Amino acid sequence: MTNVSIIGVGQTKVKEHWDTSLRHLAWYAIEAALDDxxxxxxxxxxxxxxxxxxxxxQNHLGALVADFAGLRGVEAIRIEAADASGGAAFxxxxxxxxxxxxxxxxxxxxxxxxxEMGAPATAALSTALDADYETIHGLTxxxxxxxxxxxxxxxxxxxxxxxxxxxxxxxxxxxxxxxAMYRNRLKPERFAxxxxxxxxxxxxxxxxxxxxxxxxxxxxxxxxLDMVPQPVxxxxxALATDTLALHDRKxxxxxxxxxxxxxxxxxxxxxxxxxxDLFELHDSxxxxxxxxxxxxxxxxxxEGWRLARDGEIGRNGRIPVSTFGGLKARGNPAGATGVYxxxxxxLQLRGQAGDCQVPDARIGMAQNLGGSGATAVTHIxxxx
Amino acid sequence: xxxxxxxxxxxxxxSLVGETCDTCGVKLFxxxxxxxxxxxxxxxxxxxxxxxxIFSYTTIYEAPAGFEHTTxxxxxxxxxxxxxxxxxxxxxxxxEEVYVGMPVEMVTRKLRTEGEEGVxxxxxxxxxxxETAVQ
Numbered sequence: 001m002t003n004v005s006i007i008g009v010g011q012t013k014v015k016e017h018w019d020t021s022l023r024h025l026a027w028y029a030i031e032a033a034l035d036d037x038x039x040x041x042x043x044x045x046x047x048x049x050x051x052x053x054x055x056x057x058q059n060h061l062g063a064l065v066a067d068f069a070g071l072r073g074v075e076a077i078r079i080e081a082a083d084a085s086g087g088a089a090f091x092x093x094x095x096x097x098x099x100x101x102x103x104x105x106x107x108x109x110x111x112x113x114x115x116e117m118g119a120p121a122t123a124a125l126s127t128a129l130d131a132d133y134e135t136i137h138g139l140t141x142x143x144x145x146x147x148x149x150x151x152x153x154x155x156x157x158x159x160x161x162x163x164x165x166x167x168x169x170x171x172x173x174x175x176x177x178x179x180a181m182y183r184n185r186l187k188p189e190r191f192a193x194x195x196x197x198x199x200x201x202x203x204x205x206x207x208x209x210x211x212x213x214x215x216x217x218x219x220x221x222x223x224x225l226d227m228v229p230q231p232v233x234x235x236x237x238a239l240a241t242d243t244l245a246l247h248d249r250k251x252x253x254x255x256x257x258x259x260x261x262x263x264x265x266x267x268x269x270x271x272x273x274x275x276x277d278l279f280e281l282h283d284s285x286x287x288x289x290x291x292x293x294x295x296x297x298x299x300x301x302x303e304g305w306r307l308a309r310d311g312e313i314g315r316n317g318r319i320p321v322s323t324f325g326g327l328k329a330r331g332n333p334a335g336a337t338g339v340y341x342x343x344x345x346x347l348q349l350r351g352q353a354g355d356c357q358v359p360d361a362r363i364g365m366a367q368n369l370g371g372s373g374a375t376a377v378t379h380i381x382x383x384x
Numbered sequence: 385x386x387x388x389x390x391x392x393x394x395x396x397x398x399s400l401v402g403e404t405c406d407t408c409g410v411k412l413f414x415x416x417x418x419x420x421x422x423x424x425x426x427x428x429x430x431x432x433x434x435x436x437x438i439f440s441y442t443t444i445y446e447a448p449a450g451f452e453h454t455t456x457x458x459x460x461x462x463x464x465x466x467x468x469x470x471x472x473x474x475x476x477x478x479x480e481e482v483y484v485g486m487p488v489e490m491v492t493r494k495l496r497t498e499g500e501e502g503v504x505x506x507x508x509x510x511x512x513x514x515e516t517a518v519q
Contacts, residue, residue, distance in 0.1 A: 123448035132393060133414045134471050136495060136505070138444060138451040139459050146442035147461055147471075154440070154484045199443040247461055247469035248420060252440075 001269065004097045005224035005231035006381070007104075008037025008217035009343040014181040014331030016114045017211040022056045023068045026110040029213035030069045033106065037217045037228060044102045045069070045076035048089030048109035050335035052078070054124035055115045065108060075102075082128035083284065085109065086214070086338025087239075087368025087377030093218050094237045094379075103219060109339030110213040121209070125334065128371035130245040142198035142206055144372050145285035147246060149200050152253055152287050156302040160200050163286035164191035165308025167204050167329075170283060170322040173315065174329025176355035181210045181331030205286045207327035214339040216346070232346045235363070236265030236380035244374045253302075255288075257376035258295035258367060265365070265378040266297075273297040276380075277361040278320040278348055280341040282369035283327045292367055293319070296378075320358045323348060338368030338377060349383045386498070390505050397507035400490055402468070404430040411466040434490030435513065436464040441474065441482050450496050462488060462510050476511040487513040 010032025012025055020028075026047070034040055045066045053059040062076035079089040086109030093105035113121065126135045129144060153159065168188050174180035186204065194202035224231035240260035246252050266272060273296065281296075283289040290304030298319050299307055312318040324330050324344045327337060345364035347353045353361075362384075368377045395401040402413030407424035411432070419426040441460040444451070451457065458474040460482075474482060475493055488510040495507045 119447060119449040119452040122446055123450065126448045132389075135448065136507070137459060137471055137473050138447060138454070138457060138496070139471060140444060140446065140448055142446060143442050143444050143459055147440045147459070150442060150484070151440035151461075195445075196443070197446045199445070201442070245471065247471050248414075248416075249469075250420070252461070252469070 002094060002098050002234045002237060003221050004094050004218050004234040005221040006216055006218055006234070006346050007224045007228045007231055008033040008039070009215065009346050010036055011179060011214040011340060011343050012212050013179040014210040014212035014333055018114065020211070022052060022058060022110060022112040023064060025112060025211060025213040026065045026108050027069050029110070029215040030106065030108050033215035033217050039104070039217070039227065042071055042074055042104055042106045042217070044093070044096055044105045045071060045074055046089040046092045046105060046107045047076065047078040048086035048107065048335045048339055049078055049111060050080060050082055050085045051111060051113065051124050054127065055121065056112050065110070080335070081375040082370035083332065083334045083337055084368045084370030084375040084377050085335035087341065087366065087379065088338065088375065090216060090339060090342050090379065091237055091239050091377055094234050097218050097220060103223070104217065106215060106217050107339055108213060108215040109336030111333035111336045112211050113209040113333060114211055125209070133247070134245050140198060141284070141371065142201050144246060145206065145287060146198040146201040148252070148291070149205070149285065149287040152290065153200070155253060158305055161192050162305050162309060163205060163290070164188045165313070166283055166286040166289045167191060169308065169313050170326040170328035173323050173356055174325025177324040177330060180325040180329050181208060182325070182329045201285055207284050207332035210331035210333050212331060212333035212336050212340070214336055214343045216339060216342050230350045230383065232349050232381050232383055234379060235269035235382045236378070237268065238264035239375065239377045240264070242374045244371065246372055253291065255291045255295040255373040255376065258292055258369060258373055261376040261378040262296040262367065265380045269380040269382065271363060271380065275363055276319065276365045278323050278345065278358045278364045280323065280326070280344055280364070280366040281321050282367055283322055284332060284369065288369060288373070289321065291373070292369065296367065315356070315358050323353065323358055324356050338366070341366035341368055342379060345381050349381055387503055390503060398492060400432040400434050400508055402430050402432055404428050411468060413464065413468045413470055432464055432466055436462045436488055438482065438484055438486040438488060439463040439469055440484060443479055458482065460510065473509045474511065475509040481512070489513045
């Protein structure tokens with residue numbers, strides 16, 4: 001158990017924000033989080049962002065965002081770990097407060113993905129992979145997901161349609177989330193007929209990129225108790241790494257970093273998988289959802305897909321996942337995604353999830369993966 | 385222009401030169417100087433035969449910049465006969481013919497160009513093994 005608690009959360013809708021800049025998106029989420037925490041007393045800012053340099057031609061986001069949010073002068077830095085940037089930034093805030101050197105830290109995940117479309121945007125996202133040995137051959141993130149999915153299907157004898165349950169569940173929950181990018185329901189029979197992105201990964205397997213920002217404010221727990229009625233405790237926090245390239249892994253179908261970070265976070269929290277009331281996992285591709293469930297101990301090896309098929313991941317199921325739509329329906333604003341996950345788990349534990357509410361949620365887990373799972377950040381939050 | 389970035393990888397790209405671990409004998413491609421298996425130094429050069437089989441594969445329809453004019457194209461994880469996996473494009477094969485376990489061999493092909501003025505980057509791709517194609 002850490003001595004860190006969440007006192008404020010904020011988020012924007014995920015969509016194509018044509019009229020909103022990177023700095024404005026960040027500010028809208030920060031403003032909402034400051035309002036939620038009833039404070040403007042921030043000692044450090046951690047910005048989770050993957051593509052500012054690639055797509056907005058803007059690095060140096062720590063100082064930019066702090067200044068624009070009215071926090072000029074405050075310590076601020078950008079954290080980059082591909083699409084795990086948001087989770088990694090939250091982890092840095094937890095470390096800062098836990099160390100005692102920072103009293104109150106603000107995390108904002110922000111991504112402005114629609115500054116470029118098509119091939120340049122795909123190339124920017126592909127920088128999560130190994131440039132010299134993967135992307136030089138034309139591999140994309142979707143291609144990476146496809147290599148995993150094809151091998152998974154081959155080794156475990158499953159079909160494309162066996163992955164449908166993940167996307168159907170995500171869209172069913174996204175339909176109830178006013179901030180989700182896609183609020184349409186998905187018919188299972190439509191799943192296998194979706195246009196291919198990187199066969200066998202289709203549009204319905206792959207989470208859509210979108211613009212968005214989410215923010216979280218953390219402080220020491222005893223202080224949090226005086227500041228807000230419902231602080232959400234960070235019970236476990238861990239980040240682990242693996243090889244960037246799939247070809248460097250001895251066991252391609254095992255997300256070793258996801259397993260390692262989940263185990264460490266659960267040990268800190270003093271819980272096991274059956275204690276988790278909901279799990280915001282990294283469903284960048286349906287196969288990543290299956291592999292994450294397996295690596296974190298919610299399913300045996302090769303069995304993760306069964307949880308989706310058997311309806312165990314719904315809001316009333318054994319392990320609810322993607323409760324606000326997940327990356328698939330809420331949308332995947334790359335470096336902001338990990339902070340959205342933390343906001344969503346916090347709202348569930350406060351009982352403020354609206355139509356997306358999981359009944360009696362007290363312990364929630366969020367896992368943010370970078371690229372192939374080369375970075376895995378796991379957080380466990382709880383309320384008493 | 386990214387000349388030095390590609391020039392420094394030429395022996396790997398043209399000849400599949402990797403490394404072997406003095407301690408446990410594991411062969412490494414791409415070379416990484418530290419053994420993936422036992423973490424001992426592994427700096428002795430080793431030239432792979434370029435023979436292997438398909439471990440997994442995909443067809444890319446939405447390509448990154450630099451590859452958008454060549455879609456659809458196939459990328460595979462190849463299991464080399466010496467052990468390592470390598471990521472590469474498949475060539476000289478129809479999409480419908482490819483399967484997990486298909487024997488393949490390395491060939492040298494153009495990977496991409498960088499516009500009219502830029503360098504042409506060559507490197508390894510894999511095609512169906514010739515003896516298989518003849519059968």
